[in-house]
Amino acid sequence: MPDGVIYNHETVALDGETFSDCEFRNCRLVYAGGEPPIFKDCRIDGCEWRFDEAAGRTLAHLRAVWNAGGKSSVQALIKEITGAR
Numbered sequence: 001m002p003d004g005v006i007y008n009h010e011t012v013a014l015d016g017e018t019f020s021d022c023e024f025r026n027c028r029l030v031y032a033g034g035e036p037p038i039f040k041d042c043r044i045d046g047c048e049w050r051f052d053e054a055a056g057r058t059l060a061h062l063r064a065v066w067n068a069g070g071k072s073s074v075q076a077l078i079k080e081i082t083g084a085r
Contacts, residue, residue, distance in 0.1 A: 004021045006022070006025065007023065007025065007027050008027070011030060012024065014029055014030060014031045014037040015036075015037065016037070019038065020040040021040070024043070024047050026046040026047065031050070031052070031055045033052075033054025033056075
């Protein structure tokens with residue numbers, strides 16, 4: 001992807017892309033579970049995140065684990081992702 005692009009009210013596929021110095025304004029950002037995107041010095045404002053295909057199935061699995069009594073396991077993953085203690 002080109003550097004410094006402003007995406008405005010667009011649907012943007014994220015898998016395998018690198019975004020540098022970009023702005024995302026009121027966009028739908030779609031991740032399908034492929035190669036994770038890279039964001040360098042980007043701004044994201046008012047966007048909707050959508051998780052399709054493998055990414056959506058992963059979220060469904062985490063929801064099932066949570067609902068089956070694995071709340072602490074899912075919370076531990078969230079802490080690991082965010083670096084929280």
